[in-house]
Amino acid sequence: MSITRKGASLVVGASAAIALAASAGAASAAAPVEPGDIDPELTSVNLLNINDFHGRIDTDATGDLGKAFACTVVSATSSLGEEATALLSAGDNIGASPFTSASQEDLPTIQFLNALGLEASAVGNHEFDRGFDDLTGRVDQAADYDILGANVYDKGTTNPALSEFEIIEVNGLDVAVIGAVTRSTPSLVTPQGISGLDFGDPVAAVNRVAGELTDGDTTNGEADVIVAEYHEGATEGDELSTLEDQVGAGGAFAKIVGDTSAEVDAIFTGHTHKGYAWDAPVPGGGGTRPIIQSNSYGDTLGQLQLGFDEDSGEVTEYSATNIEVADATDDCADDTTYTDAAGIVDKAVAEADEIGKEIVGEVSDDITTAYKQGERDDRLRESTLGNLTADIWLDALNQPGRSGADIGIMNSGGLRAELLYEPTAQEGPGEVTYAEAASINPFANTMMTVDLTGEQFITLLEQQWQPEGESRPFLKLGLSDNVTYTFDPDAAKGERITSVSVDGRPIETSETYTVASGSFLIGGGDNFSVLAQGTNATDSGLVDTDAFVDHFRSNEAIGPDFRAQGIAITDQPGEITVGERVSFTASGFDLTSLGSPTNTTVEAFVGETSVGTFPITAESISGTPTRKGSAAISFTVPRAAGSAAEATDASIRLVAAPSDTEATFPVSVTGGASSPSPTTEPTSEPTTSGPTTSGPTSTEPTPTPTSDSGGAAPGAGTPSDDVTGPIVETDQPARLTDTGAVGSGLGLLLAAAAALTIAGGRRAARRRH
Numbered sequence: 018m019s020i021t022r023k024g025a026s027l028v029v030g031a032s033a034a035i036a037l038a039a040s041a042g043a044a045s046a047a048a049p050v051e052p053g054d055i056d057p058e059l060t061s062v063n064l065l066n067i068n069d070f071h072g073r074i075d076t077d078a079t080g081d082l083g084k085a086f087a088c089t090v091v092s093a094t095s096s097l098g099e100e101a102t103a104l105l106s107a108g109d110n111i112g113a114s115p116f117t118s119a120s121q122e123d124l125p126t127i128q129f130l131n132a133l134g135l136e137a138s139a140v141g142n143h144e145f146d147r148g149f150d151d152l153t154g155r156v157d158q159a160a161d162y163d164i165l166g167a168n169v170y171d172k173g174t175t176n177p178a179l180s181e182f183e184i185i186e187v188n189g190l191d192v193a194v195i196g197a198v199t200r201s202t203p204s205l206v207t208p209q210g211i212s213g214l215d216f217g218d219p220v221a222a223v224n225r226v227a228g229e230l231t232d233g234d235t236t237n238g239e240a241d242v243i244v245a246e247y248h249e250g251a252t253e254g255d256e257l258s259t260l261e262d263q264v265g266a267g268g269a270f271a272k273i274v275g276d277t278s279a280e281v282d283a284i285f286t287g288h289t290h291k292g293y294a295w296d297a298p299v300p301g302g303g304g305t306r307p308i309i310q311s312n313s314y315g316d317t318l319g320q321l322q323l324g325f326d327e328d329s330g331e332v333t334e335y336s337a338t339n340i341e342v343a344d345a346t347d348d349c350a351d352d353t354t355y356t357d358a359a360g361i362v363d364k365a366v367a368e369a370d371e372i373g374k375e376i377v378g379e380v381s382d383d384i385t386t387a388y389k390q391g392e393r394d395d396r397l398r399e400s401t402l403g404n405l406t407a408d409i410w411l412d413a414l415n416q417p418g419r420s421g422a423d424i425g426i427m428n429s430g431g432l433r434a435e436l437l438y439e440p441t442a443q444e445g446p447g448e449v450t451y452a453e454a455a456s457i458n459p460f461a462n463t464m465m466t467v468d469l470t471g472e473q474f475i476t477l478l479e480q481q482w483q484p485e486g487e488s489r490p491f492l493k494l495g496l497s498d499n500v501t502y503t504f505d506p507d508a509a510k511g512e513r514i515t516s517v518s519v520d521g522r523p524i525e526t527s528e529t530y531t532v533a534s535g536s537f538l539i540g541g542g543d544n545f546s547v548l549a550q551g552t553n554a555t556d557s558g559l560v561d562t563d564a565f566v567d568h569f570r571s572n573e574a575i576g577p578d579f580r581a582q583g584i585a586i587t588d589q590p591g592e593i594t595v596g597e598r599v600s601f602t603a604s605g606f607d608l609t610s611l612g613s614p615t616n617t618t619v620e621a622f623v624g625e626t627s628v629g630t631f632p633i634t635a636e637s638i639s640g641t642p643t644r645k646g647s648a649a650i651s652f653t654v655p656r657a658a659g660s661a662a663e664a665t666d667a668s669i670r671l672v673a674a675p676s677d678t679e680a681t682f683p684v685s686v687t688g689g690a691s692s693p694s695p696t697t698e699p700t701s702e703p704t705t706s707g708p709t710t711s712g713p714t715s716t717e718p719t720p721t722p723t724s725d726s727g728g729a730a731p732g733a734g735t736p737s738d739d740v741t742g743p744i745v746e747t748d749q750p751a752r753l754t755d756t757g758a759v760g761s762g763l764g765l766l767l768a769a770a771a772a773l774t775i776a777g778g779r780r781a782a783r784r785r786h
Contacts (some may be wrong), residue, residue: 046304047332047334049307052320061188061325063322064244064320064323067105068319070106071314072125084358085344086318087129089343104135107246108143108248109141110141117365119455136162137185137246139287140169145206146206149178149211149214165195165246179196181196193242195222197220197248200249202216203216204544207462207542220272227243242323243282246287249286251263251270260297279299283321287310289310293339320337372452374450377569378572381447381574382576382612383436383438386400394432395609397641399493400429403494407496410427410464410534420555423520423532424497428534431535432458458565459562462535469548471517471526491642502516581678592684598654602650603680604648607645616646622672623686624667666683668683
């Protein structure tokens with residue numbers, strides 16, 4: 018039975034929700050017991066639950082995961098029998114799916130869940146990937162289960178746009194399942210697809226419906242047991258955190274735990290892909306209730322057993338656990354539920370194999386997302402795959418007949434698989450199949466462009482720091498390789514970006530830059546709202562999967578680029594003086610994608626004058642964002658950096674080895690002699706005369722000593738001897754300004770640099786060499 022109410026129900030606010038929870042009493046307080054130890058005198062309810070399945074009916078074109086999951090469901094059902102069991106979900110059953118399911122518009126996954134008997138599911142944000150009309154049309158028609166969203170409303174009203182709850186009969190009891198989705202959904206899906214909807218407070222919506230289901234009015238539904246399915250959850254789980262830690266952190270999960278009505282007997286969560294089964298205190302009561310999330314991708318199955326006391330009409334006992342999915346056993350082979358589900362997997366794999374076995378290109382090494390503790394998809398960090406994808410979007414929109422673009426960007430959460438060099442059963446070493454490439458970007462977004470001012474692009478980079486209360490505090494953008502920037506991780510909101518360079522030149526705040534990406538991001542997804550404020554938004558009609566595949570078809574073997582494009586500078590100097598000491602810390606030189614080298618040294622330059630080479634430690638730095646690879650840099654400003662006549666603008670540039678990562682930021686230089694004498698002579702006469710305007714000179718300088726010699730002043734064209742840590746000798750001679758340029762050309766060079774500024778007086782002079 019599916020009930021959708023579109024009356025004039027009002028959404029209770031946060032204070033009302035808290036008051037409701039506090040006044041509800043201890044009616045639903047229960048005692049936890051070990052799995053299988055529910056008192057036989059009580060009526061047992063066996064609830065199986067998944068979250069964030071994302072079409073994982075197979076992982077390696079063999080169907081093993083789907084079949085293992087199906088067998089686990091069958092086995093868990095047998096513990097109490099089909100009449101006492103119901104399979105539920107906390108959402109994201111489809112969307113962001115691997116190739117087998119995505120290539121067939123997730124229909125195999127819906128059929129698979131139908132075969133397993135899924136009865137009700139909260140709507141997840143990914144169910145909206147193709148828009149609300151697709152959800153309520155194609156998806157709803159294919160699904161035998163009810164899709165629930167109590168906090169999804171027709172825009173501008175409090176009229177529910179989806180079914181709010183479903184009552185199912187389990188072992189003779191009426192079990193109500195209330196569904197709600199994260200309030201962040203508008204920032205997580207293409208805005209155009211949900212333009213007619215509002216997303217309200219999920220806890221307030223659950224409390225409102227729970228109150229109606231227990232008010233004694235049979236016309237609006239009554240239930241013996243109430244279960245909340247939230248597509249929202251804790252940001253950490255398992256051994257990494259505790260319930261107390263997560264509640265103490267505040268945000269959406271803390272509100273779910275503390276403010277969900279005591280009438281709710283159990284809480285399932287999702288969205289954050291964590292695993293936990295915690296005993297949470299019931300508001301206003303003396304007992305606890307379970308709150309569960311079961312990782313993601315079908316690798317675990319949540320099992321909640323409730324003991325219902327017929328005399329008191331209450332749940333008095335429960336056991337909650339996550340069952341690890343194991344390989345299918347022979348015991349499942351004769352079960353019709355299993356065989357039906359396994360048959361759907363086999364058919365889907367066979368059809369996808371025909372579509373996906375084409376070899377479309379090659380990689381010369383692994384190109385992946387950022388890794389953390391051996392796990393992929395660290396969205397706080399820059400990655401080789403994220404930056405490559407941004408390059409691909411830029412290239413695709415600059416093909417003949419396309420609108421053209423200046424910058425490519427990619428959201429880290431849109432990368433759902435890896436490009437690995439090691440061969441599989443489908444391809445040889447380095448070969449990339451259509452299926453493999455398509456699995457990276459399974460959303461079928463269309464490619465778009467939008468015009469931003471330089472000032473707006475700086476804001477875009479600032480918006481990597483997510484709004485307060487979001488499950489992830491930072492989301493790293495992949496950037497096309499013509500864009501680099503520096504940032505201050507300790508600065509205030511809106512002031513973190515300290516320099517930006519596009520095509521080797523400082524960004525101009527008033528100039529227009531055309532940005533290319535998928536429709537999700539261009540529409541303002543992932544809270545990058547400034548993109549939705551751009552002008553001249555144009556949809557190319559090109560699907561992101563096709564653009565990605567076409568890039569591999571039209572290029573030779575593609576390798577990873579390990580250069581970091583965003584570097585943190587702490588204690589960044591704005592003004593420096595000739596002869597005085599400068600100290601600061603730079604961090605984030607190392608990527609964490611597979612195969613990323615560990616940088617060991619960084620050479621610092623003031624303008625084109627080398628001032629020393631410094632060691633990089635491989636430590637990981639916590640914070641927002643996390644960073645790896647740090648160097649303490651300290652040197653005496655050389656004479657060649659400034660003129661005694663007036664303050665001039667220049668830049669400090671850092672070049673890390675072996676990745677060639679660069680970072681540049683602007684400085685104002687004061688002091689020094691007007692015509693300092695160099696400490697070394699060039700090995701040959703200059704091939705050009707007159708001022709040097711950019712880049713190294715045409716002469717080949719002799720190697721620069723690592724300390725002052727022959728009475729030369731510190732920094733007079735040589736690395737300073739006043740550094741933090743040892744200066745590291747390198748085989749490459751330090752680059753010096755041409756002697757003809759020191760007096761006459763440097764002033765022109767620095768004057769030109771002074772004309773290039775970014776917002777609020779911030780200047781950028783980062784160059785990619």
